[in-house]
Amino acid sequence: xxxxxxxxxxxxxxxxxxxxxxxxxxxxxxxxxxxxxxxxxxxxxxxxxxxxxxxxxxxxxxxxxxxxxxxxxxxxxxxxxxxxxxxxxxxxxxxxxxxxxxxxxxxxxxxxxxxxxxxxxxxxxxxxxxxxxxxxxxxxxxxxxxxxxxxxxxxxxxxxxxxxxxxxxxxxxxxxxxxxxxxxxxxxxxxxxxxxxxxxxxxxxxxxxxxxxxxxxxxxxxxxxxxxxxxxxxxxxxxxxxxxxxxxxxxxxxxxxxxxxxxxxxxxxxxxxxxxxxxxxxxxxxxxxxxxxxxxxxxxxxxxxxxxxxxxxxxxxxxxxxxxxxxxxxxxxxxxxxxxxxxxxxxxxxxxxxxxxxxxxxxxxxxxxxxxxxxxxxxxxxxxxxxxxxxxxxxxxxxxxxxxxxxxxxxxxxxxxxxxxxxxxxxxxxxxxxxxxxxxx
Amino acid sequence: xxxxxxxxxxxxxxxxxxxxxxxxxxxxxxxxxxxxxxxxxxxxxxxxxxxxxxxxxxxxxxxxxxxxxxxxxxxxxxxxxxxxxxxxxxxxxxxxxxxxxxxxxxxxxxxxxxxxxxxxxxxxxxxxxxxxxxxxxxxxxxxxxxxxxxxxxxxxxxxxxxxxxxxxxxxxxxxxxxxxxxxxxxxxxxxxxxxxxxxxxxxxxxxxxxxxxxxxxxxxxxxxxxxxxxxxxxxxxxxxxxxxxxxxxxxxxxxxxxxxxxxxxxxxxxxxxxxxxxxxxxxxxxxxxxxxxxxxxxxxxxxxxxxxxxxxxxxxxxxxxxxxxxxxxxxxxxxxxxxxxxxxxxxxxxxxxxxxxxxxxxxxxxxxxxxxxxxxxxxxxxxxxxxxxxxxxxxxxxxxxxxxxxxxxxxxxxxxxxxxxxxxxxxxxxxxxxxxxxxxx
Numbered sequence: 073x074x075x076x077x078x079x080x081x082x083x084x085x086x087x088x089x090x091x092x093x094x095x096x097x098x099x100x101x102x103x104x105x106x107x108x109x110x111x112x113x114x115x116x117x118x119x120x121x122x123x124x125x126x127x128x129x130x131x132x133x134x135x136x137x138x139x140x141x142x143x144x145x146x147x148x149x150x151x152x153x154x155x156x157x158x159x160x161x162x163x164x165x166x167x168x169x170x171x172x173x174x175x176x177x178x179x180x181x182x183x184x185x186x187x188x189x190x191x192x193x194x195x196x197x198x199x200x201x202x203x204x205x206x207x208x209x210x211x212x213x214x215x216x217x218x219x220x221x222x223x224x225x226x227x228x229x230x231x232x233x234x235x236x237x238x239x240x241x242x243x244x245x246x247x248x249x250x251x252x253x254x255x256x257x258x259x260x261x262x263x264x265x266x267x268x269x270x271x272x273x274x275x276x277x278x279x280x281x282x283x284x285x286x287x288x289x290x291x292x293x294x295x296x297x298x299x300x301x302x303x304x305x306x307x308x309x310x311x312x313x314x315x316x317x318x319x320x321x322x323x324x325x326x327x328x329x330x331x332x333x334x335x336x337x338x339x340x341x342x343x344x345x346x347x348x349x350x351x352x353x354x355x356x357x358x359x360x361x362x363x364x365x366x367x368x369x370x371x372x373x374x375x376x377x378x379x380x381x382x383x384x385x386x387x388x389x390x391x392x393x394x395x396x397x398x399x400x401x402x403x404x405x406x407x408x409x410x411x412x413x414x415x416x417x418x419x420x421x422x423x424x425x426x427x428x429x430x431x432x433x434x435x436x437x438x439x440x441x442x443x444x445x446x447x448x449x450x451x452x453x454x455x456x457x458x459x460x461x462x463x464x465x466x467x468x469x470x471x472x473x474x475x476x477x478x479x480x481x482x483x484x485x486x487x488x489x490x491x492x493x494x495x496x497x498x499x500x501x502x503x504x505x506x507x508x509x510x511x512x513x
Numbered sequence: 514x515x516x517x518x519x520x521x522x523x524x525x526x527x528x529x530x531x532x533x534x535x536x537x538x539x540x541x542x543x544x545x546x547x548x549x550x551x552x553x554x555x556x557x558x559x560x561x562x563x564x565x566x567x568x569x570x571x572x573x574x575x576x577x578x579x580x581x582x583x584x585x586x587x588x589x590x591x592x593x594x595x596x597x598x599x600x601x602x603x604x605x606x607x608x609x610x611x612x613x614x615x616x617x618x619x620x621x622x623x624x625x626x627x628x629x630x631x632x633x634x635x636x637x638x639x640x641x642x643x644x645x646x647x648x649x650x651x652x653x654x655x656x657x658x659x660x661x662x663x664x665x666x667x668x669x670x671x672x673x674x675x676x677x678x679x680x681x682x683x684x685x686x687x688x689x690x691x692x693x694x695x696x697x698x699x700x701x702x703x704x705x706x707x708x709x710x711x712x713x714x715x716x717x718x719x720x721x722x723x724x725x726x727x728x729x730x731x732x733x734x735x736x737x738x739x740x741x742x743x744x745x746x747x748x749x750x751x752x753x754x755x756x757x758x759x760x761x762x763x764x765x766x767x768x769x770x771x772x773x774x775x776x777x778x779x780x781x782x783x784x785x786x787x788x789x790x791x792x793x794x795x796x797x798x799x800x801x802x803x804x805x806x807x808x809x810x811x812x813x814x815x816x817x818x819x820x821x822x823x824x825x826x827x828x829x830x831x832x833x834x835x836x837x838x839x840x841x842x843x844x845x846x847x848x849x850x851x852x853x854x855x856x857x858x859x860x861x862x863x864x865x866x867x868x869x870x871x872x873x874x875x876x877x878x879x880x881x882x883x884x885x886x887x888x889x890x891x892x893x894x895x896x897x898x899x900x901x902x903x904x905x906x907x908x909x910x911x912x913x914x915x916x917x918x919x920x921x922x923x924x925x926x927x928x929x930x931x932x933x934x935x936x937x938x939x940x941x942x943x944x945x946x947x948x949x950x951x952x953x954x
Contacts, residue, residue, distance in 0.1 A: 087806070346836055350829055361859060362821040362845065365528070365836055368829030372810070376822055380785075380803040381815075383824050388791055388809030395787055399804055416857040417867050417931065418802060421908060422891035424931050426858050426865070444909050446889045448933040450863035467862060468885050468935045472911055490858065490865050492889040492931050494909045 073124045073204045074177055074273070076152070076167045077116065077188040078160065079133035079141070084396040085329055088379040089357065091396075093406045096327065097189045098140045101357065103338045112189045112327060114144050123197040128175060131188065132167040139409035143430070150175060155296045160267075161307035162299040165280035166292055168273055173289035179274030182207035185304075186217075186268045187326075191336045195322040200268070203318055206239060207270035210316055214309065215270045216242065218263025218317040219324050224254035229305075230262040233317045242315040245305075263317060266324060269309075279308050330373045330382070330389035343376075353386070378404035378414055403500075410435055411483075416490075423498050425491045429454070429483035437480040437508045443495030445479070447471040452487030456480070460509045478506045514565045514645045515618055515714070517593070517608045518557065518629040519601065520574035520582070525837040526770055529820040530798065532837075534847045537768065538630045539581045542798065544779045553630045553768060555585050564638040569616060572629065573608040580850035584871070591616060596737045602748035603740040606721035607733055609714055614730035620715030623648035626745075627658075627709045628767075632777045636763040641709070644759055647680060648711035651757055655750065656711045657683065659704025659758040660765050665695035668769075670746075671703040674758050683756045686746075704758060707765065710750075720749050771814045771823070771830035784817075794827070819845035819855055851876055852924075857931075864939050866932045870895070870924035878921040878949045884936030886920070888912040893928030897921070901950045919947045 079097060083090050090096040100109040110118070113131075120127050130150035131141055134157055141151060152167040164185060171177040182204045190196065199217065207215045218231045229248055233240035245265070246257055284299060286292040309315070327333050334355035340347060343358030350368040358364045359377040366374060373389055375382045380399065384392070404415045410433035417424035429435070429452075437457065447456070449469045456463050456471050458479045465471065465481070473479045475495065481487070520538055524531050531537040541550040551559070554572075561568050571591035572582055575598060582592060593608040605626060612618040623645045631637065640658065648656045659672045670689055674681035686706070687698055695703075725740060727733040750756070768774050775796035781788060784799030791809040799805045800818040807815060814830055816823045821840065825833070845856045851874035858865035870876070870893075878898065888897075890910045897904050897912050899920045906912065906922070914920045916936065922928070 088803075346839070348829070348832070348836060350826070358822075360822075362529075362819070362842065363840055364822040364824065365833070365840075366824050367833065367836070368826030369813070369824060372824070374822075374824050376817075378803070381799075381801075381805045381817055381822060383805065383807050383810060383813070383815050385791070385809030388789070391789070392806070392808065395789060395806055395808070398787070399806075401803065404803065416865065419891055419929065422929075422931075424857065424865075424867070424891075446909075446911050448887045448889075448935075450860055450865075450933060450935060468887075470887050470911060470913055488860065488863075490863075490931070490933050492891060494889075494891060 073120075073127045073201050074171060074181055074183045075120060075127055075129050075200065075204075076164065076171070076183060076185045077113075077129065077131045078163065078185065078267075079113065079131050079137055079188040084393055085390075086333060086375075087392060087396040087399075088375055088377040088382055089359070091379055091403065093136065093403050095137060095140070096333075098137075098144060098407065101333065101337065101342060103342075109342065111144055112191070113141065116188055116190070117145050117149065119192070119194060119197050120200075123194060124201055128171075128177065130167055130171060130175070132163045140407045142409065143407055153293075155293065157301075158296060158299045159301040160304040161302045162284075162296065164276060164304050165284060166289070166296065168276045168280060169286075169289035169292050172273055172277060177273055179272070179277060180208075181273055182270050183273050183276070184268070184270045187266070189327050190266065191325040191327050191332070193323050196320065196324060199318070199320045199322065200270075203268070203270040206316070206318060207272060210239075211314065212241070212316040213271060213275050213314045214312055214316070215239070216309075216315065216317045217266060217268035217320050219266045220319060220321045221254075221258050221262070221264050224251045224258055225264070226251050226254060229265040230254070230257045231265045231317050232257065232260055232262045233319075236261060239316055239318045242317050245310070263319060264324075266326075276308070283307060330375070330384065330392070331386045334373050334386065345374075355386075409433070421494060421496055423493045425493070427489050427491050429481065429487045429489075431483055431486045434482040435480045437478055437506045439476055439478045439504050439506060440493075440495075440502045441475055441504070442497045442499075442502050443493045444475055445473045446492045446494070447473075447481070447489045448492075449487065449489045452483060452485045454481055454483045454485070454487045457482070457508055480508065514561075514568045514642050515612060515622055515624045516561060516568055516570050516641065516645075517605065517612070517624060517626045518554075518570065518572045519604065519626065519708075520554065520572050520578055520629040525834055526831075527774060527816075528833060528837040528840075529816055529818040529823055530800070532820055532844065534577065534844050536578060536581070537774075539578075539585060539848070542774065542778065542783060544783075550783065552585055553632070554582065557629055557631070558586050558590065560633070560635060560638050561641075564635060565642055569612075569618065571608055571612060571616070573604050581848045583850065584848055594734075596734065598742075599737060599740045600742040601745040602724075602743045603737065605717060605745050606725060607730070607737065609717045609721060610727075610730035610733050613714055613718060618714055620713070620718060621649075622714055623711050624714050624717070625709070625711040628707070630768050631707065632766040632768050632773070634764050637761065637765060640759070640761045640763065641711075644709070644711040647757070647759060648713060651680075652755065653682070653757040654712060654716050654755045655753055656680070656757045656759055657750075658707060658709035658761050660707050661760060661762045662695075662699050662703070662705050665692045665699055666705070667692050667695060670706040671695070671698045672706050672758050673698065673701055673703045674760075677702060680757055680759045683758050686751070704760065705765075707767075717749070724748060771816070771825065771833070772827045775814050775827065786815075796827075850874070862935060862937055864934045866934070868930050868932050870922065870928045870930075872924055872927045875923040876921045878919055878947045880917055880919045880945050880947060881934075881936075881943045882916055882945070883938045883940075883943050884934045885916055886914045887933045887935070888914075888922070889931045889933075891929050891931055893924060893926045895922055895924045895926070895928045898923070898949055921949065 097112040152170040230246040341356040344363040345356035357375040411429040527537040538553040593611040671687040782797040785804040786797035852870040
């Protein structure tokens, strides 16, 4: 099976865990059999491989997620990197060109496209496999997955099939209705449109070439920022008459809000939390080192991260976005290609950060114009390159860098350091990337 | 007026703001006219002085609170320091000896004793003044304040007066009853015993000498740890037949629980907090730098501090103590005589602390056996003494101290530094206090 997972934008609906730089699909919230936690993207990746261990998995995503994907899935996974965000049609066209030109997938093979963040069981991926198999042999150009509705939701579009067979031609599509209208659709046999579909690779490449002038993957990648934002539904699905829908009756939840996310949690809390007996239907996700104590709460979600603290009635949590949009704050935690950082103190003339480097990784060689920096290594072994001079460092070593001095650190083992930045105008923009001088490379 | 304020133990009922080292009376939670916040002890101190600007105010407290008292009230306030905790009779005896021998208050002057943490208005302190005036002239040895009950509380002891006059002889005392019994007491004209009373200084000194063999204040102080723990009620009040009670009908609340504390808050939140319109009767006290977002909550208190996060139904919050007792955690924030510290990161082999020194103050000269330390000054000017050598430091300067090396820092202006401790067995006990060598003193 060739599968393209669409890994969407940052999203603030799961604040304080998700924010401008941290997407919900990377939050480790699902307990695995060995007691550790995995993220949505890790869960889905694992589930696909357990259904088809030779699956070609490609994640279509923006540049900003590449580090997190490599950190969580390793480097075997294919990534179709969108240079900027241009909605789903350009993203799928680029991924198709990537599969054909880079991964060398033949044009007559089928490809399944699916969002990266459904909360589903194994049977869903078995259904994806059947979807791909059907697309390979069908005379329809597109085969959609139609999810059997469990309630008249106003959150999804609906697909009305021609008949009740497992695979049926599509009679019509309906935009997100109100709940009353949704009931009438369901009475007519309508299915949810979960944005999951399959096609032969050549079909989407042909449609892409009809709508965009490009030679190959590289050319499309280079002109990506000039493309018009348009969804795959508007650009392709609505104009296609040869469409089938395949029914899926298994468990399917999208993890868009705290309410649905907490439904998928196996235990009432992750992280340090104490809930007294008077609590009912309470979930806590605590990423901080200090405890959360909950007493006498009902139907509430509490989440604490370096970015802030949410305490919300579960139903109310779906209205979170405008409130989070108002919060204008320094990013306090981020995953990077080389590890992660966490801001641990902010003052007018200083900022203190804990930096974690994965073994074998390094920061970019860089300098700052308007701040001095002091590193104190607290764990691990590595080497610093300061103004061209390499030096071994270990826990307890201190490195000072005046403004303007180029510097980097290479982690020979997993390494942590405390970085104190001192200056009057500390900003993430004050960073000049440099090349390491050849004599130390 | 001579007044002794009893400043009690640590108390965990207002966790995460109060804990083993931080008492509720020092939490800045009450908004003043100029928009800043004051603590219970600051509020009470200000209120007493506005009723009687020449009042002699003495705080009877343990050693551990002296720094916080000086930080919050300055150094003019008298402090009777209890070398260890021995309940209220020894504490009041020691304070009486302190007033007589150190403050030179004549034995025939009256003294008012009152807890440091009632939430009251000006009229309460005017009543205290009248209580003291009455004690000076009365033929009773003790004059108690009797608070007119507003409901049949099971939390307080009751005083049953002989008559309904403003000042009356006491008929009997009743221990904390259940609510039903409290109703019958109130029907008989009973008043709450708020632990407020006045006496002529000589009376309590006489009782103290009868019960404890001591010469003077110094002697009592030196043998304080040998004294038996006993309350003033058991040791004195219950044996005294010459007792009056003076009625007080004004506002009186004790700030023992989050429920009563939040009733005294003027606005729904202190610190960074966002409450949506669907919140009702919600209070937030947030000491962290990141925001708390509350959505759709009712009758809930949220408090966040470096120690942890509490989310509690207001009524349930009175059951907090056993849960906090279970939390066995590093102290994350503390006020010291020289300023304060906050733990900002903990790892297996390191701990990172932000240290704030008040201008003109210094740490003790000390060394550690099992950890190295690195200081990065982030604000202010001062001098370090490292292994006997003095050196000026300012923001950006780095000082490294290997295990065993004696060190201190003197703040010439308000000064902040980041201290990284590195070692396998970091413990507050690993500290040897030393004398600064005479050549640098």
